Amino acid sequence: MGALFPSLQGYLGARLRAIHQSVMDFESGVARLPGELRDLLGSLRQELDGVLAQYEEQLVEARGDEDVLSRIDTRYLSFATLAAYSADLLTMGTDPDELPSDLHAILVELFGPRPDGHVIVLRATESTTFQTYPHWRPEQMRPGTDLMSRLQGGDNRELWLVSVFDIPRSFRYATLGQLLVIGHELAHAQDAVTNFGYRQAITNEMQLPAESEADEAINALVVCWLDEVLADLASVRRFGPAAVLVFAEYARLVQAYGYEIPRVVWVREFAEHPPAEVRLHFMFRALDALRIGADALAEIAPALAAWKRLADVGSVVPGDALPELAAADGLVRGVFSRIQAQAASLVPAHQAYTEAGFARARVLAEQFAEGLAPSDRIDDDLRSTPVDLADLFNAAAIVRWSPRLLDQLMTTMGVMTDEALSDEHRRARALRQLDELLARAIEGQRLRRAWPKGLDK
Amino acid sequence: MSVLSANEITALLRRGELVVTPLLPPVRIDAGTIDIRLGRHFVTFRKSRCLGTDVLETVREAEAEPTRSAKVDRLSIEVGRTVERVTIELGESFVLHPGQLVLACTLEYLALPATVGAQVLSRSTTGRLGILSATATYFHPNFRGVPTLELVNTSETALSVTPGLRIAQLLLEEAHTNPYEPGRYQLTTRPQIARLSRDAELEALAGLRPSVDHLA
Secondary structure (H helix, E strand, O other): OOOOOOOOOOHHHHHHHHHHHHHHHHHHHHHOOOOOHHHHHHHHHHHHHHHHHHHHHHHHHHHHHHHHHHHHHHHHHHHHHHHHHHHHHHHHHOOOOHHHHHHHHHHHOOOOOOOOOOOOEEEEOOOOEEEEEEOHHHHHHHOOOOHHHHHOOHHHHOEEEEEOOOEEEEHHHOOOHHHHHOOOOOHHHHHHHHHEEEEEEHHHHHOOOOOOOHHHHHHHHHHHHHHHHHHHHHHHHHOHHHHHHHHHHHHHHHHHHOOOOOOOOOOOOHOOOOOOHHHHHHEEEEHHHHOOOOHHHHHHHHHHHHHHHHHHOOOOOOOOOOOHHHHHHHHHHHHHHHHHHHHHHHHHHHHHHOHHHHHHHHHHHHHOOOOOOOEEEOOOOOOEEEHHEEEEEHHHHHHHHHHHHHHHHHHOOOOHHHHOOHHHHHHHHHHHHHHHHHHHHHHHHHHHOOOOOOOOO | OOOOOOOHHHHHHOOOOOEEEOOOOOOOOOOOEEEEEEEEEEEOOOHHHOOOHHHHHHHHHHHOOHHHHHHHHHHHHHHHOOEEEEEEEOOOOEEOOOOOEEEEEEEEEEOOOOOOOEEEEEHHHHHHHEOOOOOOEEEOOOOOOOOOEEEOOOOOOOOEEOOOOEEEEEEEEOOOOOOOOOOOOOOOOOOOOHHHHHHHHHHHHHOOOOOOHHHO
């Protein structure tokens, strides 16, 4: 049988070389890459090198046979497409200069047990929303085609997971907002390591109906919502009140951009996340489970109460929502305790936030308001202990949502006496300064933790 | 003004009135001084991107902006165009070439009490290698922030430095001051580039400069 189309041999060779060159250009243009990403790019280059050499050998062996050439084209075209996707994924927006400075190290540290070869990649994107998804590193691209398996010397189906975090570029300096990545998105990435194994167990137990089109829509919603609610609960368990407040503000921001809470269930992009009201409802239940007393929360109680009122409207999603949303909401509420238990497995007890942590955070909040960037505590012998990351986020959240402390920070900055500034300007400057102080405190805390041991003596 | 004793410095640290955070061991406190370390952030000058900095011309160009805030922005942008920011990690090196000036910062965030001022002094150890580490040496009482260090390599060979290196000493002195007033570089968290916008007299001086046409 003759080939239908002329051979792509020139095009494919050029494309593979171009992808190789684009990776090299990126690597040589960035002064410092996180080790994990550098290794991954090196792996991709080697992969391209090896495949390109094999491809050229195959072309020679084909001796101009159009049928053989056509089959070679097919195999290498799929490889080139995957390689190009990987190259784009790993080079676009991953320059450390475009990303929050300490975020990668924090995610690596908090991730917990990771499978061999697991890699965390952060990307700065133009989007206004965060996204986390698994990707398979180059070794995984080849299974599925005979040629690729043969090139590799066997059928290697071992899983090599890359957790990709897409972060809106504008969040580079929004340090308090980075809690969304560390709390919620990290849980998604952890979840992916188990291939979302818990999801099947819960949906089996729910015995979802799937007989009509409407039921299928409900089932699809439930599956998506389980992951999102789990990530929200893990975030609250790890970061306490700060997680709730930061999420609430972000949800408001996203809505302002027109990314409405889902009203249209058949558009998958919009249906992946439950309505903000539903998410807040679950987050408040998770916050209650932390048993942080009302007295401790007094400083931020008005802010929490405002969002809680939204979450407490009715017992289901907003009244104008479609019936599918209400049905999915009811089903997911029914398995809250199961999701909560799964969140506890992602965030073990020693990482869960406590009332004692919040008490420490209140002290740190006073220090932020005085213009400090607290990163450690010292004892009478001047020995220093790093403060806790979750405490720092909560301290900043307390200042952010406490009118008293925000006023104090503005006084410290001197903006209260600047008559050229409106109240909104003053507030904006204070919040920007708060983000800078928080970033600085996190940096100091990380430096303290990384500092060589045994130098106290 | 009198220099504080080691005991007084220790007492201020314990009471949280003097803040040096993080306070990394070993902590070196002598009469009047506490050692401070080199931070992770640097500002270098893009020699290949500009012919040089003409302060008055920069100010005069900014004058063309319609509002005060736009003028301030323009000055920051023009000065910022001449520099590049570099961040390195603990254990990494930053190479300082002969004659090179870079802006760096301390690893520690500082807060001074209302009654204590501070000078940043070069350490003799690094000084003998050829590194001068400070020119704007005085920090007022109530200062809060990360001091910017102007590092110059005065030797004839390249020198590499690393975050955590004890680079300078903070000389603490008793001071009498007015009620709290924020300074130009308050609450800083990174090395600060020059803020020409705060120098009001530069606008007046720029106005005295002959126009380019006249010079031609």
